[in-house]
Amino acid sequence: MRFQDAARDARAVVYASVQADPLVARAAEALVLANTAGRVLARAVMNGETTDADGWRVAFPTLFGPDASPEVRTHAQEVLAVSLAVADRGDQVRSQLRGAIVEELTERLLARRAPASEVRRERRILFDGVRAEIHPYDVTVEADGRAEAYDCKWGARGINGEVMLQLDAARANAAAEDERLAVALVIFDARRSCLVRLARQTAPLGATGLVSIETLNRMAAGPPQPLKA
Amino acid sequence: MVTVSQLLGRARVAYEALGVLGEEIQDEWQYVTDLGRVWLAELDRVAAARADEQATPGAQAAVDRLIDEIERISDPHRAIDWLSTFPQAVLLALGPGPVSPPAAAAPASPA
Numbered sequence: 001m002r003f004q005d006a007a008r009d010a011r012a013v014v015y016a017s018v019q020a021d022p023l024v025a026r027a028a029e030a031l032v033l034a035n036t037a038g039r040v041l042a043r044a045v046m047n048g049e050t051t052d053a054d055g056w057r058v059a060f061p062t063l064f065g066p067d068a069s070p071e072v073r074t075h076a077q078e079v080l081a082v083s084l085a086v087a088d089r090g091d092q093v094r095s096q097l098r099g100a101i102v103e104e105l106t107e108r109l110l111a112r113r114a115p116a117s118e119v120r121r122e123r124r125i126l127f128d129g130v131r132a133e134i135h136p137y138d139v140t141v142e143a144d145g146r147a148e149a150y151d152c153k154w155g156a157r158g159i160n161g162e163v164m165l166q167l168d169a170a171r172a173n174a175a176a177e178d179e180r181l182a183v184a185l186v187i188f189d190a191r192r193s194c195l196v197r198l199a200r201q202t203a204p205l206g207a208t209g210l211v212s213i214e215t216l217n218r219m220a221a222g223p224p225q226p227l228k229a
Numbered sequence: 230m231v232t233v234s235q236l237l238g239r240a241r242v243a244y245e246a247l248g249v250l251g252e253e254i255q256d257e258w259q260y261v262t263d264l265g266r267v268w269l270a271e272l273d274r275v276a277a278a279r280a281d282e283q284a285t286p287g288a289q290a291a292v293d294r295l296i297d298e299i300e301r302i303s304d305p306h307r308a309i310d311w312l313s314t315f316p317q318a319v320l321l322a323l324g325p326g327p328v329s330p331p332a333a334a335a336p337a338s339p340a
Contacts, residue, residue, distance in 0.1 A: 037321050044318055047310040049301055059294040061287035061322055157260065157309055192271070193313035196263045213317075 001147070001179045006122045006136035018096045019104070019121075027082045027097075028104035030075070037062050038079045039213050043188060045083035046098055048091070056080055095154075102152040102188045103138045105216070110141055110148075112220035118143045125149060125181070127173040133166055138186075141223075145180060148223050150211075152186040156193040159185060164203035171207055182223035184209030191215065198227070233323060236284045236292050237276040240319050241269060243296040244312070251312050253305040261309060268316040275320065284323070291322035 006012055018024070031039055041060050045051075057064035063076035086097050103121065110119045122136045141148035149170055151163050167183040174181035187194050191212035198205055209224025218224065244265070251261040284292075295318050299311050 040314065040317055040321055044298075044314050047307060047314055049298055049307065055294055055298075059291045059298070059318065059322065061285075061291050062324065065287045155310055156313060157257065190313050190317045192267060192317075193264060196267050197260060200259060200263065 001174050001177050002126050003123045003142050004126055006124055019100045023085055024100045024104050027101045028108055030079045030082050031105050032108045034079050036214050038076050042079050042083045046086050048087045051084050051087055098154040102154055106139045106150055106152050106186045109219040114141050125170050130173050148182045150184050150186050154188050156187055156189045156197040159197045161201055161203040164201055167208050168204045184211055184224040186211045188213050230283050233279040233282045233284050234276040237272050240292055241272055243299055247299050247308050250305050251308040264312050288322050292319055295319055
């Protein structure tokens with residue numbers, strides 16, 4: 001098993017410019033520090049509809065209400081500000097930014113426990129005698145004997161059979177080479193909604209981990225447990 | 230003052246209308262239907278468990294604001310995003326209350 005940079009095709013070039021948008025890094029920085037309510041606020045605002053900051057403060061009393069600590073309120077204010085800046089973009093750009101933000105957030109959470117040199121983006125995984133997948137993995141941890149591969153999505157709706165098959169095939173191919181590769185989905189959405197989506201998938205699920213909006217911080221502690229652990 | 234149950238009743242009505250909008254995306258009809266069934270069951274469970282509890286003014290204002298947000302939506306794709314986000318935001322606004330919610334369980338596999 002070995003890792004390789006994704007081809008610099010037209011898609012990669014366009015997407016690299018999205019990833020480099022300063023809003024992506026700013027949002028990821030705010031979300032790394034956010035609690036679950038702060039992350040749900042970000043998802044709600046970036047879903048896009050109204051951009052009235054006062055209205056959003058009313059909608060999240062645990063972050064902005066009288067019982068919220070000054071620290072929580074201050075931090076939530078940054079989450080709100082950057083989320084509104086994303087929401088203010090057009091539909092297509094907003095959609096691209098949201099995906100890039102989840103990837104950047106994943107990278108930063110993984111970098112809490114893995115050396116920066118081991119946490120990579122947009123990488124393919126190659127196996128002897130196996131045709132390489134076209135689509136690269138969003139985030140990988142390339143550590144000897146304990147590699148990890150993550151596919152990141154804004155919402156549970158993004159979960160599909162193709163993604164599940166690719167993740168499971170990579171894990172199985174690694175196992176065939178006596179390598180360990182933990183694979184997981186990172187979904188910036190409610191766990192309950194992810195499980196609803198997964199329940200209808202016919203692709204193998206059991207060995208794949210699931211990180212949802214409520215459990216993002218656990219990535220900083222270790223690879224996610226497989227769904228059927 | 231309204232009870233948590235009454236407040237969730239209002240949220241339920243708005244959520245059901247959002248589901249009807251999401252169903253316009255035919256390829257996602259099954260997902261929208263599954264999502265609605267699971268989240269409505271959770272809202273109903275919390276409403277029953279906290280039936281007589283008075284909603285705080287903050288929670289009431291928050292849920293009303295969230296209802297207003299989803300009632301503005303006309304794009305069915307955006308509706309699907311909100312079918313997941315709305316109930317989670319509503320339950321966060323209510324706070325944990327005296328009964329802790331159970332961990333999200335996997336729905337039964339389709340037949």
